[in-house]
Amino acid sequence: xxxxxxxxxxxxxxxxxxxxxxxxxxxxxxxxxxxxxxxxxxxxxxxxxxxxxxxxxxxxxxxxxxxxxxxxxxxxxxxxxxxxxxxxxxxxxxxxxxxxxxxxxxxxxxxxxxxxxxxxxxxxxxxxxxxxxxxxxxxxxxxxxxxxxxxxxxxxxxxxxxxxxxxxxxxxxxxxxxx
Numbered sequence: 448x449x450x451x452x453x454x455x456x457x458x459x460x461x462x463x464x465x466x467x468x469x470x471x472x473x474x475x476x477x478x479x480x481x482x483x484x485x486x487x488x489x490x491x492x493x494x495x496x497x498x499x500x501x502x503x504x505x506x507x508x509x510x511x512x513x514x515x516x517x518x519x520x521x522x523x524x525x526x527x528x529x530x531x532x533x534x535x536x537x538x539x540x541x542x543x544x545x546x547x548x549x550x551x552x553x554x555x556x557x558x559x560x561x562x563x564x565x566x567x568x569x570x571x572x573x574x575x576x577x578x579x580x581x582x583x584x585x586x587x588x589x590x591x592x593x594x595x596x597x598x599x600x601x602x603x604x605x606x607x608x609x610x611x612x613x614x615x616x617x618x619x620x621x622x623x624x625x626x
Contacts, residue, residue, distance in 0.1 A: 463623045471616055479609045486598075486605040493591070493598035500584070500591035507584040521565055524558045531555075 531551040538544045577583055 463620065468620050468624075471620070475612055475616055479612065482605050483609065486602040489598045490595070490602050493595040497588070497591040497595050500588040503579065504584040504588045507579060507581045511581050519565070521558065521561050524554065524561055528554050528558050
C-alpha cells in the first residue's frame with residue numbers, strides 16, 4: 448500500500464512528488480542491475496566457450512592433417528608366427544626343433560603382448576577421438592554456437608523487459624506530471 452501511495456504522489460493521488468521521478472528511475476535501474484549483469488555475463492561466458500570450441504576444432508583439424516599413416520606391426524608378427532609354425536613342421540633334427548620352438552614361443556609371446564597392447568591403444572584412440580577428435584570438436588563448436596545464440600536471445604529479452612519497464616515508467620511520469 449505504501450508503494451502505491453508513493454507512486455501515486457501520496458495520499459491525495461495527485462501527480463508526482465518532488466524528486467519522485469528520479470527515485471522511480473533509480474528503483475528501476477537498481478532492480479534491473481542484477482538481471483542485466485547476469486545476462487551480459489551469460490553472453491560473455493557463451494562467447495568464451497565458443498572461442499575455446501573453435502580453438503579445439505582448429506587443433507583437431509591440424510592434428511588430423513598432420514597425422515601420418517602407420518602400419519600395424521601386428522600384421523607382420525602374425526605372419527611371422529605362422530611361418531615359424533610351418534618351419535617347425537619341417538624340422539626333423541631334435542636340436543633344431545627345440546631351437547625353433549623357443550624362437551616360436553618368444554615370437555608368439557611378443558605377438559600376444561602386442562595384441563593386448565594394440566587393443567588398449569585402439570580403445571584409448573577411440574576415447575581420444577570421442578572426447579577431442581575432429582567430430583567431437585565439430586559437435587562442441589555447434590553446441591557452443593547454439594549456446595551463444597540462446598544467451599544472446601535471453602540477453603535481448605532481458606533488455607526488452609527493461610525497455611518495457613522504462614516505457615511504463617515514462618508513461619507513468621508523463622500522465623502524473625501533465626494531469
